[in-house]
Every structure is written in structure tokens, then in C-alpha cells.
Amino acid sequence: MVIKDKTSLSTDLYRKPRDRNTLHRGDSFHPRPLIKSLPISQFSHIRRICRSDASYQKQTTGLTQRFKERGYKDNLVKHANDRFEGLTQLESLQPKFQEKAEHIPLCFTHYSPLGKAFKDIIRKHWYIIETDPQLKPISKNPPHMIFKRPPNVCDIVVKSDYPPEKRETFWDKIPEGNYKCGQCAQCSFTYKCN
Structure with missing residues (x-):
């Protein structure tokens, strides 16, 4: 949400009171890298949105609690929070340029x-x-x-794709093989075969 101060605008994260905790479970069978990166991406999301440190602390406290409810390890959540603790909103919004890596199959x-x-x-x-x-x-x-x-x-x-419709063309009606048409000069030299 956007908050209007006297001379400036600031942003903060708004969460409805009735919102459920829909984070992936920490003990699910999702790949481990996904489970490890989820807290990092969520804390990064909060740091980019919250302008003041007070609102950031308030939001991270709630997020830490939601991660604990879903079975995430404390050290994993703390490590993700520590990555963004000292950053400001402007620093977290700066684009990150990566060096071009060599081709990996x-x-x-x-x-x-x-x-x-x-x-x-x-x-x-x-x-x-x-x-x-x-x-x-x-x-x-x-x-x-x-x-x-x-x-x-x-x-x-369940198949969501319908099979393609078979459309008839005039070529479909021509019988296979070689037949006399009876209307041209070549018919007398043509033999019937199939």
C-alpha cells in the first residue's frame, strides 16, 4: 500500500487479517533448492516494498512466524532475514548485473x-x-x-486437446491407382491399375 506523508510517499506491505498462511510446507517433497530459496525471495520481496525500517521489522516478524508455522528451520529463516537486514529499500531495488557465464549443458x-x-x-x-x-x-x-x-x-x-477435425477435400474422393477418365485423348493409352 502507498502511504502519503506530508511531503513524500512511502510504501508498505498490507496483509488482510483473514489471509491464510499459504507458504509451501518446509517438510514437503519439493526440491531442496526451492525450499531454501523461498525464505530469501519472500524477505527480498518485503525489503523492496517496505520503505521504513520499522515497517520492515514488523513485516519480517510476521513472516518469520508464518515460516515457523509451516515447518521451516530457524537457521534457514534467520539466514534469509540477515541477508536483507542491513539494506535499504533503494539498495534492494538496484538491478544486479551478473557476468556472462560459460555455456552449461x-x-x-x-x-x-x-x-x-x-x-x-x-x-x-x-x-x-x-x-x-x-x-x-x-x-x-x-x-x-x-x-x-x-x-x-x-x-x-483427462485430455484437454481435441483431436483435429478431418476435413474432406476433393482429393479424398479420387480412388487410388490409375483409371481412365473417359474425357481426354490420353485415355486410349491409359491402363487401369490399382
Whole structure:
């Protein structure tokens, strides 16, 4: 929300009293990097919106409580809060420029609880690919594993795409093979075959 002071405008985060705690559960089977990055992104969101330190402290106290209710570890939440504690709103709104990284291959697969073991096996045996002289130039780094949502029961049972309509054209009515049309000079030289 925007608050009008005598000579300036400031921003603060507004949360309805009846809003529920809809954060992901800390003990869910989502990938660990997602669970670790969620507190960081939420505290960053609050720091970018809240102009005064007092409103930032008030909002982070409530957010910390909501994370604890959802089963997040205290040190994970504290680490995320500490990253943005000393920043001002203007500092947090500055764009961050990253150096251009070298090309890293990507490996897409469906998410499963065995995904981490799969990633560890690829990294452990990556040296085999590096020893191949043809693959070495294109495979300097091991691939990043990117997990897609696996198909669920709804995806298997319900089809949202309709099959394409089969439209008839005049070509569909022509029989296969070679036939005399009976209307041209070539018909006398044409043999019927199918």
C-alpha cells in the first residue's frame, strides 16, 4: 500500500487479517533448492516494498512466524532475514548485473525423490565424458539438472486437446491407382491399375 506523508510517499506491505498462511510446507517433497530459496525471495520481496525500517521489522516478524508455522528451520529463516537486514529499500531495488557465464549443458527430466541420486551419479562419472576427445570441447562442465513436473492422474485421464477435425477435400474422393477418365485423348493409352 502507498502511504502519503506530508511531503513524500512511502510504501508498505498490507496483509488482510483473514489471509491464510499459504507458504509451501518446509517438510514437503519439493526440491531442496526451492525450499531454501523461498525464505530469501519472500524477505527480498518485503525489503523492496517496505520503505521504513520499522515497517520492515514488523513485516519480517510476521513472516518469520508464518515460516515457523509451516515447518521451516530457524537457521534457514534467520539466514534469509540477515541477508536483507542491513539494506535499504533503494539498495534492494538496484538491478544486479551478473557476468556472462560459460555455456552449461542442461538435462531435463521428470522430478522424483531419486532425482538427487541421479544427479550425483552423473556428476560422479562425468570424468568419463571428459576423456572422450570429441565430447570434451562441448562438455567442459557437468549438466544442470532441471526437473519438470511429472504427469499426474489428471494428465493421464483427462485430455484437454481435441483431436483435429478431418476435413474432406476433393482429393479424398479420387480412388487410388490409375483409371481412365473417359474425357481426354490420353485415355486410349491409359491402363487401369490399382
